[in-house]
Amino acid sequence: MIKRMVIMLLATGAVLGGLYGFQSFKAGIIQKVMAGMANPPQTVSTSTASLTDWQTEIEAVGTLKAVNGADLALQVAGIVEERSFESGDTVAAGQTLLKLSAEDDIAKLAALQATADNFAISLKRAQDQQKVSAVSQATVDSDDASYKNAVALVDQQKAIVDQKTLRAPFAGRLGIRAVDIGQYLTAGTTIVTLQALDTLYVDFYLPQQTLNQLKIGQDVNTTIDAFPGKVFPGKIAAINSKVDSSSRNVQVRAAMNNPDGILLPGMFGRVKIAVGSSQKLITLPQTAIVYNPYGDSVFIVDQKDEGGTKNGVARQTFIKSGETRGDNVAILEGVKEGEQVVNAGQIKLRNGSPVIVDNSHVPTAENAPEIKDK
Numbered sequence: 001m002i003k004r005m006v007i008m009l010l011a012t013g014a015v016l017g018g019l020y021g022f023q024s025f026k027a028g029i030i031q032k033v034m035a036g037m038a039n040p041p042q043t044v045s046t047s048t049a050s051l052t053d054w055q056t057e058i059e060a061v062g063t064l065k066a067v068n069g070a071d072l073a074l075q076v077a078g079i080v081e082e083r084s085f086e087s088g089d090t091v092a093a094g095q096t097l098l099k100l101s102a103e104d105d106i107a108k109l110a111a112l113q114a115t116a117d118n119f120a121i122s123l124k125r126a127q128d129q130q131k132v133s134a135v136s137q138a139t140v141d142s143d144d145a146s147y148k149n150a151v152a153l154v155d156q157q158k159a160i161v162d163q164k165t166l167r168a169p170f171a172g173r174l175g176i177r178a179v180d181i182g183q184y185l186t187a188g189t190t191i192v193t194l195q196a197l198d199t200l201y202v203d204f205y206l207p208q209q210t211l212n213q214l215k216i217g218q219d220v221n222t223t224i225d226a227f228p229g230k231v232f233p234g235k236i237a238a239i240n241s242k243v244d245s246s247s248r249n250v251q252v253r254a255a256m257n258n259p260d261g262i263l264l265p266g267m268f269g270r271v272k273i274a275v276g277s278s279q280k281l282i283t284l285p286q287t288a289i290v291y292n293p294y295g296d297s298v299f300i301v302d303q304k305d306e307g308g309t310k311n312g313v314a315r316q317t318f319i320k321s322g323e324t325r326g327d328n329v330a331i332l333e334g335v336k337e338g339e340q341v342v343n344a345g346q347i348k349l350r351n352g353s354p355v356i357v358d359n360s361h362v363p364t365a366e367n368a369p370e371i372k373d374k
Helices: 002-038 103-131 137-162 208-213
Strands: 042-048 050-054 057-073 078-083 096-100 165-167 172-174 190-207 219-224 231-239 249-257 268-274 279-285 297-303 312-318 320-325 328-333 340-344 354-357
Touching: 042 297, 057 172, 057 249, 096 190, 103 137, 190 208, 190 268, 208 249, 219 249, 279 340
Parallel strands: 042 354
Antiparallel strands: 042 340, 050 279, 057 190, 057 268, 078 096, 096 165, 172 190, 190 249, 219 231, 219 268, 231 249, 279 328, 297 312, 297 340, 312 354, 320 328
């Protein structure tokens, strides 16, 4: 009986020992596998931190406006009798553009002129007779008043006739005409727009905090979506004398030449004003920055010097970033010139992760990126 119990206990111990050994072996294997999988090399692309000239700029959006621009109309009603312009014509100041039918007004002018001429003759006769005391001074004064009144009526009628003619108030380019011959126009009906395009204004708004950085004559560069890659230079012509109390913004107006007439009033423009002096700053692509609530950081690749390869270990470091320009951002603290900074693939990294550098598809970073058609 005792022998049986000893054999059973030995067998049970052997089974339990085997199970324990198997579990220990399995746990060791799993631990080794997990340790090998914990930090595998990650493929990333990098860019070299370099010093570049950095000019602080104030940016705004503005609207182009002609120095002289108006929607032309007549202040009297009538039927269009003559039109001497076409849409898009370039006209000189004072050039006749349109006439309304004015036969009745011209006839009234002729009648008033005849009356004035008759009063002039009567006044001359009275003055001659007064020299020989044939008429009193009162008669001469009455004839003189009648003549002056008749001349005033003639001038008034001339003004009425002149109001039936539309002339260009300044030189410029006409828009699309909105009237035809024979059409009846009410007073104030827009006939055509006239814009002087040699010089244009660009109006924009800036926060009141920028006032101490602005001055008359300061250089302004404007870009227009319709002309990608082209910069239109100008200068600040005026700064509004008050700040908008609702937005705390101040209106600024810059003037720029437009000799080719390619820019038109009403266009949308992006304005940049250089302020302060240029300085040397380290710049990185915005894709290299890891933004977090507790601070911004980047991953720097420390080289292993293994056969001259670019592979290494990622080191996370916190930075202080400055202004952004296009795809690039200025780095004020945390990165040294010449360091290799990860600009793609850092979402897979942690401090101390081994990396494989592959710069065959490095994302581009431009100060003024443009939309390119595929």
